[in-house]
Amino acid sequence: xxxxxxxxxxFQTFQHYLIQINLSCSMAMFVLVLWLIGKAHxxxxxxxxxxxxxxxxxxxxxxxxxxxxxxxxLDEGGYFYISKDISMTEHLGTHMDAPxxxxxxxxxxSEIPLVNLVAQxxxxxxxxxxxxxxxxxxxxxxxxEWEEQYGSVPNGAIILxxxxxxxxxxxxxxxxxxxxxxxxxxxxxxxxSTEIHFPGVSAELAMELVTNYTIVGVGVDTASLDPAVNSNxxxxxxxxxxxxxxxxxxxxxxxxxxxxxxxxxHTSEL
Numbered sequence: 560x561x562x563x564x565x566x567x568x569x570f571q572t573f574q575h576y577l578i579q580i581n582l583s584c585s586m587a588m589f590v591l592v593l594w595l596i597g598k599a600h601x602x603x604x605x606x607x608x609x610x611x612x613x614x615x616x617x618x619x620x621x622x623x624x625x626x627x628x629x630x631x632x633l634d635e636g637g638y639f640y641i642s643k644d645i646s647m648t649e650h651l652g653t654h655m656d657a658p659x660x661x662x663x664x665x666x667x668x669s670e671i672p673l674v675n676l677v678a679q680x681x682x683x684x685x686x687x688x689x690x691x692x693x694x695x696x697x698x699x700x701x702x703x704e705w706e707e708q709y710g711s712v713p714n715g716a717i718i719l720x721x722x723x724x725x726x727x728x729x730x731x732x733x734x735x736x737x738x739x740x741x742x743x744x745x746x747x748x749x750x751x752s753t754e755i756h757f758p759g760v761s762a763e764l765a766m767e768l769v770t771n772y773t774i775v776g777v778g779v780d781t782a783s784l785d786p787a788v789n790s791n792x793x794x795x796x797x798x799x800x801x802x803x804x805x806x807x808x809x810x811x812x813x814x815x816x817x818x819x820x821x822x823x824x825h826t827s828e829l
Contacts, residue, residue, distance in 0.1 A: 607653035656805035686723035696761030759786035778806035
C-alpha cells in the first residue's frame, strides 16, 4: 500500500509538470501512460472497439458512417509514402460525450482538464440484471452495493458500467434491440426510439452522482448513457450540465471490479 501511495504521489507530481510545460493533451496522455507502465507492475486494457466499416453508428438520418479513402501513395525506388482521408460522425463507435454535447455553455473536448482524463475506476458489474431486463437502469442501490464491499467512491473517480452489451457488439439487432436502421426506413426518431432496447444509467443514479459524489465521468458499454427507453435523455442532461463527461460503446473487458485505488483509467480525447 505504501509503495502504491508513493507511486501515486510521483504520478501526480509528474502530471503537474507535464501540464506546466504545456504539452498537447494527446502527447501528454501518451507520455503519462508510458511513465506509469515503467513505474508500476500493471497492465493496460484497451476498452475501445475497432473503428472500421463495421462500426455501429447511431442509426438516424444525418449521421455519417465511417469512410476511409486513400488520397495518395508512392512505393518506388526505396521510398514509401501514403496519405489517407477519414470521415465519420463524432458519435461513432467507442467515443466520448463531452459535456458540451448536452450543455450549451459546458466544456467541449478541448476544455476538459487533462487531470480529469486520468482517474480511478469504480466498475459496477450489472450483467446479470441487464440479462433479465434489456431496459435496466443502473440504480443507486447498485452503487451502494459496491461501496459496501469496497469502500467509498474516491473523489475524482470515473464510474464504469458493465452491462454485458460489449459482447453483443457489433451485431446491430442484439446491440440496439432492433435491426431497423432509420436511415433506410420511413420512421422518425420518436417512432424508432420505441423499437430499441438496451440498458444504461437511471436518472436517479445520475442525480445522486452529481449531488453527493465528486466524479469526473461515467462510461458504459452500451450505445448511450441513458437506457434506450429514456428518449428525452435525462442522464445526459444531468451529468453533462455539471461538466461530467460520458464514454459510450466501450468494450468493458475484464479490468477487475476491486477497490478503485487499484484500477486507473487513462482516457484519450481523440
